[in-house]
Amino acid sequence: MINTESLIRDLNLIRKQSPLIHNITNYVVMNNTANALLAMGASPVMAHSVDEAAEMTNISSSLVINIGTLDALWVEAMLIAGKTALNKSTPIVFDPVGAGATSYRSKVCKQLIEECKPSIIRGNASEIIALLDTQAQTKGVDSTNTSGFALDSAKTLACNTKAIVVISGEIDYITDGTTDETVKNGNPMMAKVTGMGCTATAVVAAFAAVNKNLFEAATHGMSVMGICGEVAAAYSKGNGSLQVNFLDTLFNINEEMVRKNIRL
Amino acid sequence: MINTESLIRDLNLIRKQSPLIHNITNYVVMNNTANALLAMGASPVMAHSVDEAAEMTNISSSLVINIGTLDALWVEAMLIAGKTALNKSTPIVFDPVGAGATSYRSKVCKQLIEECKPSIIRGNASEIIALLDTQAQTKGVDSTNTSGFALDSAKTLACNTKAIVVISGEIDYITDGTTDETVKNGNPMMAKVTGMGCTATAVVAAFAAVNKNLFEAATHGMSVMGICGEVAAAYSKGNGSLQVNFLDTLFNINEEMVRKNIRL
Amino acid sequence: MINTESLIRDLNLIRKQSPLIHNITNYVVMNNTANALLAMGASPVMAHSVDEAAEMTNISSSLVINIGTLDALWVEAMLIAGKTALNKSTPIVFDPVGAGATSYRSKVCKQLIEECKPSIIRGNASEIIALLDTQAQTKGVDSTNTSGFALDSAKTLACNTKAIVVISGEIDYITDGTTDETVKNGNPMMAKVTGMGCTATAVVAAFAAVNKNLFEAATHGMSVMGICGEVAAAYSKGNGSLQVNFLDTLFNINEEMVRKNIRL
Numbered sequence: 161m162i163n164t165e166s167l168i169r170d171l172n173l174i175r176k177q178s179p180l181i182h183n184i185t186n187y188v189v190m191n192n193t194a195n196a197l198l199a200m201g202a203s204p205v206m207a208h209s210v211d212e213a214a215e216m217t218n219i220s221s222s223l224v225i226n227i228g229t230l231d232a233l234w235v236e237a238m239l240i241a242g243k244t245a246l247n248k249s250t251p252i253v254f255d256p257v258g259a260g261a262t263s264y265r266s267k268v269c270k271q272l273i274e275e276c277k278p279s280i281i282r283g284n285a286s287e288i289i290a291l292l293d294t295q296a297q298t299k300g301v302d303s304t305n306t307s308g309f310a311l312d313s314a315k316t317l318a319c320n321t322k323a324i325v326v327i328s329g330e331i332d333y334i335t336d337g338t339t340d341e342t343v344k345n346g347n348p349m350m351a352k353v354t355g356m357g358c359t360a361t362a363v364v365a366a367f368a369a370v371n372k373n374l375f376e377a378a379t380h381g382m383s384v385m386g387i388c389g390e391v392a393a394a395y396s397k398g399n400g401s402l403q404v405n406f407l408d409t410l411f412n413i414n415e416e417m418v419r420k421n422i423r424l
Numbered sequence: 425m426i427n428t429e430s431l432i433r434d435l436n437l438i439r440k441q442s443p444l445i446h447n448i449t450n451y452v453v454m455n456n457t458a459n460a461l462l463a464m465g466a467s468p469v470m471a472h473s474v475d476e477a478a479e480m481t482n483i484s485s486s487l488v489i490n491i492g493t494l495d496a497l498w499v500e501a502m503l504i505a506g507k508t509a510l511n512k513s514t515p516i517v518f519d520p521v522g523a524g525a526t527s528y529r530s531k532v533c534k535q536l537i538e539e540c541k542p543s544i545i546r547g548n549a550s551e552i553i554a555l556l557d558t559q560a561q562t563k564g565v566d567s568t569n570t571s572g573f574a575l576d577s578a579k580t581l582a583c584n585t586k587a588i589v590v591i592s593g594e595i596d597y598i599t600d601g602t603t604d605e606t607v608k609n610g611n612p613m614m615a616k617v618t619g620m621g622c623t624a625t626a627v628v629a630a631f632a633a634v635n636k637n638l639f640e641a642a643t644h645g646m647s648v649m650g651i652c653g654e655v656a657a658a659y660s661k662g663n664g665s666l667q668v669n670f671l672d673t674l675f676n677i678n679e680e681m682v683r684k685n686i687r688l
Numbered sequence: 689m690i691n692t693e694s695l696i697r698d699l700n701l702i703r704k705q706s707p708l709i710h711n712i713t714n715y716v717v718m719n720n721t722a723n724a725l726l727a728m729g730a731s732p733v734m735a736h737s738v739d740e741a742a743e744m745t746n747i748s749s750s751l752v753i754n755i756g757t758l759d760a761l762w763v764e765a766m767l768i769a770g771k772t773a774l775n776k777s778t779p780i781v782f783d784p785v786g787a788g789a790t791s792y793r794s795k796v797c798k799q800l801i802e803e804c805k806p807s808i809i810r811g812n813a814s815e816i817i818a819l820l821d822t823q824a825q826t827k828g829v830d831s832t833n834t835s836g837f838a839l840d841s842a843k844t845l846a847c848n849t850k851a852i853v854v855i856s857g858e859i860d861y862i863t864d865g866t867t868d869e870t871v872k873n874g875n876p877m878m879a880k881v882t883g884m885g886c887t888a889t890a891v892v893a894a895f896a897a898v899n900k901n902l903f904e905a906a907t908h909g910m911s912v913m914g915i916c917g918e919v920a921a922a923y924s925k926g927n928g929s930l931q932v933n934f935l936d937t938l939f940n941i942n943e944e945m946v947r948k949n950i951r952l
Contacts, residue, residue, distance in 0.1 A: 188454040188470055190716040190757075194882035199927050204882065205786065206716055209759035212790035219789065229454075231473035231497070233759070258469065261483065264476035352675065354458035354468065399463050400671025407928025411880065452718045452734055493718075495737035495761070522733065525747065528740035616939065618722035618732065663727050664935025 161424050162341065167380040168415045170371050175201035179221035179369035183362060184208050184238050186228025186257065189355030192403065193224075193362045199410040200384075202366040208234055213241040221369035223250055224362050225278065227268055228257035228355075235268050242276025251368035251377075254278035254323075255361040260290025273321055280368060280378050281317065282326040282361045285310035292317055311335065324378045326364065328357050332382045334375065341379045344423040345386025347393035353403045360385045363410075387421045388413055425688050426605065431644040432679045434635050439465035443485035443633035447626060448472050448502050450492025450521065453619030456667065457488075457626045463674040464648075466630040472498055477505040485633035487514055488626050489542065491532060492521035492619075499532050506540025515632035515641070518542035518587075519625040524554025537585055544632060544642050545581065546590040546625045549574035556581055575599065588642045590628065592621050596646045598639065605643045608687035609650025611657035617667045624649045627674075651685045652677055689952050690869065695908040696943045698899050703729035707749035707897035711890060712736050712766050714756025714785065717883030720931065721752075721890045727938040728912075730894040736762055741769040749897035751778055752890050753806065755796055756785035756883075763796050770804025779896035779905075782806035782851075783889040788818025801849055808896060808906050809845065810854040810889045813838035820845055839863065852906045854892065856885050860910045862903065869907045872951035873914025875921035881931045888913045891938075915949045916941055 180203045185193055190206055197204035207216040210233070217223050223245040225238045245252045254276075256269045269291055272278070281291070292313045311333050314325040318337035327333045332343035350356045364381030371377040392405035409417075444467045449457055454470055461468035471480040474497070481487050487509040489502045509516045518540075520533045533555055536542070545555070556577045575597050578589040582601035591597045596607035614620045628645030635641040656669035673681075708731045713721055718734055725732035735744040738761070745751050751773040753766045773780045782804075784797045797819055800806070809819070820841045839861050842853040846865035855861045860871035878884045892909030899905040920933035937945075 186470070187451050187715050188458050191455060191719060191882060194716050195880075195927055195931065198880045198882055205789070206714070206757050207786070207790070208757060209792065211760065212792035215790040215792070229470050229472060232475065258471070261469070262471070262476035262479040264473065264479070352459075352462045354455060354462055396672075398672030398675030399459055400668040400675065403459065403671075404668055404928040404932055407931075408924075408926030411926030411928065450734070451715050452722050455719060493734050493736060496739065522735070525733070526735070526740035526743040528737065528743070616723075616726045618719060618726055660936075662936030662939030663723055664932040664939065667723065667935075668932055 162379055162383055162422065163376065164418060164422055166376060167383060168418055170367050170380050171384065171413065173370040174366050177370060178203050179366065180205060180219060181222055181224060181362065181365050181369060182207065182216050182220035182241065183224040184213070184234065184241055185224055185226035185358060188228060189358040192355050192359055195407050196359045196410055197362055197366060199407050200363065200366050202369070208237045210237050210240055213237040214244040217241040217244040217250065218248065220250065222365040223252045224255065224365045225252060225272060225276070226255035226257060226358055226361060227265060228358060230268055238272060239275055242272060246277055251280065251365070251374060252276055252278040253280045253282060253361050253365040253368060255358055256281065256283045256287045256291055257358065259283065259287040266290065277321070278323050279374050280324045280326065280364055281321065282328065282364060284328050284357060288317060288325060288327050289313045311340070324374050326378050326382060328360060332386065334378045334382060336375050339375070343379065343382040343386050345383060345390050345421065347390045349393045349396065349399065349402055350389040352399040383422065384413060387418060391417065391421055426643055426647055426686065427640065428682060428686055430640060431647060432682055434631050434644050435648065435677065437634040438630050441634060442467050443630065444469055444483060445486050445488065445626065445629050445633060446471065446480050446484035446505065447488040448477065448498065448505055449488055449490035449622060452492060453622040456619050456623055459671050460623045460674055461626055461630060463671050464627065464630050472501045474501050474504055477501040478508040481505040481508040481514065482512065484514065486629040487516045488519065488629045489516060489536060489540070490519035490521060490622055490625060491529060492622060494532060502536060503539055506536060510541055515544065515629070515638060516540055516542040517544045517546060517625050517629040517632060519622055520545065520547045520551045520555055521622065523547065523551040530554065541585070542587050543638050544588045544590065544628055545585065546592065546628060548592050548621060552581060552589060552591050553577045575604070588638050590642050590646060592624055596650065598642045598646060600639050603639070607643065607646040607650050609647060609654050609685065611654045613657045613660065613663065613666055614653040616663040647686065648677060651682060655681065655685060690907055690911055690950065691904065692946060692950055694904060695911060696946055698895050698908050699912065699941065701898040702894050705898055706731050707894065708733060708747060709750050709752060709890065709893050709897060710735065710744050710748035710769065711752040712741070712762065712769055713752055713754035713886060716756060717886040720883050720887055723935050724887045724938055725890055725894055727935050728891065728894050736765045738765050738768055741765040742772040745769040745772040745778065746776065748778065750893040751780045752783065752893045753780060753800060753804070754783035754785060754886055754889060755793060756886060758796060766800060767803055770800060774805055779808065779893070779902060780804055780806040781808045781810060781889050781893040781896060783886055784809065784811045784815045784819055785886065787811065787815040794818065806851050807902050808852045808854065808892060809849065810856065810892060812856050812885060816845060816853060816855050817841045839868070852902050854906050854910060856888060860914065862906045862910060864903050867903065871907065871910040871914050873911060873918050873949065875918045877921045877924065877927065877930055878917040880927040911950065912941060915946060919945065919949055
């Protein structure tokens with residue numbers, strides 16, 4: 161069961177420490193990701209040049225690698241930053257956007273996992289399955305499998321990679337290969353806001369910057385996402401206002417909001 | 425006259441089929457474009473790497489090529505994706521952002537039209553005129569000519585390229601070179617939201633994914649843009665809220681909203 | 689003291705002339721920057737290709753160079769555009785995002801300042817200090833020094849570079865090395881919206897396009913930012929709605945709003 165006390169402690173730590181989170185992420189979501197991290201009290205930095213990726217990772221408390229709009233130059237920077245983080249034991253949260261949709265994405269995912277050894281991998285069911293099986297077909301960046309169905313794949317992936325694996329969906333699953341956790345908060349409209357999954361990855365990275373127990377960090381991050389999405393959706397008329405209201409809710413989340421809304 | 429019944433049928437088809445739309449578009453609008461496609465029920469994917477452009481186009485139902493923030497690497501991917509779509513008869517919707525503003529843009533437009541043979545070309549009056557006449561001066565990405573003035577250029581362009589040509593403006597014109605259609609819905613404040621034209625291009629691409637009659641697809645797409653912009657502007661205080669409210673309206677558009685608001 | 693009459697005159701001139709502002713800026717803020725310029729009545733263009741940077745600068749009334757997400761290809765375009773602007777005496781507003789965070793950023797800042805001679809430099813306290821002293825440590829893109837503390841550095845930087853230097857903070861400082869101005873409007877929540885500083889740079893560039901007195905232009909730009917941020921924050925619940933409401937306020941700012949809210 162989610163430990164509400166430690167979640168609240170982490171939330172306060174992020175606000176207090178304002179950890180620097182290095183994001184090498186995709187063009188579509190950069191603005192939202194930066195605003196989500198600022199809303200939580202973290203400090204986002206986006207830097208993808210091979211000329212500074214290592215140095216930026218070196219001063220950061222966690223690293224997000226998100227392949228949403230990858231190309232050869234960006235992958236080079238991801239590998240540099242990822243290896244830097246690995247050497248320094250800085251947590252890496254990896255978002256395999258669209259894994260399986262093209263052979264290039266599958267190949268890059270394989271390489272990033274092997275060479276950077278991400279601490280946490282967060283994707284939807286299709287992506288997690290695709291990471292295990294490059295034969296799996298995904299439809300773009302959308303999930304076509306329910307998250308529960310992918311749990312077996314996630315467990316195997318966690319065992320193979322020693323990463324905490326997170327499957328986003330109606331219910332989120334977090335696994336280290338032996339122990340699982342579920343996050344029941346959320347709202348279906350969240351899937352209609354582009355990059356909500358990418359935001360989850362960044363939020364998890366903020367928790368990983370303040371909590372060395374990465375299973376907890378992943379669980380807390382997904383839980384905060386679910387709570388804020390659920391609270392915000394209740395007063396949103398569509399994906400436009402949900403994108404805005406989600407940030408406002410994350411900006412205002414506090415102990416009271418967590419206790420009132422968390423589904424255990 | 426716009427066929428309201430077939431417009432509503434297409435809108436429902438997009439929601440039902442959730443077609444994958446491959447966008448090689450500009451950095452400024454990616455977030456909005458993705459959210460607009462999600463609001464309609466389509467599945468957006470952004471992928472610009474030469475290492476996956478062809479494969480991504482191959483699994484997509486239509487392709488958007490938008491040169492707003494072009495450079496040599498992106499143009500290479502646009503050509504690969506465009507030729508892939510052409511070979512497979514996948515509809516290509518081309519947005520010649522800023523055509524005529526620099527000689528580079530004019531040159532790239534010429535090349536993309538010749539080599540990829542877009543099915544639909546959507547631009548403002550300046551851009552459409554510039555596509556015909558590389559001597560024409562445009563002022564950045566803004567239109568300095570009224571859309572009606574450009575109709576002759578659009579007709580010639582349609583005849584030369586066999587594409588459906590759309591001119592966005594106070595009134596939108598759709599032409600195949602012989603038959604014209606007009607879309608009268610819209611609101612002037614839409615021109616103050618960056619990338620509203622780019623969103624129109626993506627929305628047209630969603631209709632082109634479900635309706636093989638591309639003249640109808642273009643008309644329906646522009647009509648939905650106009651209706652949603654007009655409905656959203658009525659309760660927006662500026663371009664900030666219009667950007668958000670537009671997405672919410674697109675998220676909620678249905679048969680009733682179409683019938684109530686369409687200007688025939 | 690800020691000259692309210694000339695500020696209002698400039699605001700009206702921007703709306704009347706709709707100057708084209710060429711932005712070579714970062715991925716995170718492009719959408720906001722473009723919308724802010726549109727809200728003011730200016731015409732934004734984003735163009736970073738080396739194949740068109742010079743030509744685009746040549747038809748523009750001012751140039752923004754912002755290194756937020758720099759890499760080698762973009763720096764090449766910044767240098768081309770910057771030198772073009774310098775030759776033509778087109779105002780250049782330079783935003784040294786994250787200066788000092790990595791040696792690469794410091795090196796690029798040095799080169800851009802030496803070769804392009806920006807007319808106005810706008811940064812937070814850390815960045816301005818870092819521009820003078822490459823030994824200075826900054827924490828990502830956030831300011832860790834109060835803006836007043838950096839005023840001495842700003843004055844020296846202004847003397848060394850002949851640029852107007854702006855320090856953003858709770859109070860903004862504008863200096864030409866001998867004369868200083870302060871802008872007291874603003875709200876702390878603005879620092880929680882990503883790219884609010886980048887927007888300030890673009891807004892200053894719009895004023896620089898219509899007012900040859902660049903000390904005034906910088907002061908007016910920062911003042912309009914402060915007023916709009918303050919007015920918008922009063923009805924915003926978090927950084928999500930502030931981002932939207934800020935644009936709406938900038939869209940609606942007029943003589944009355946300026947006179948009512950300006951802090952002299």
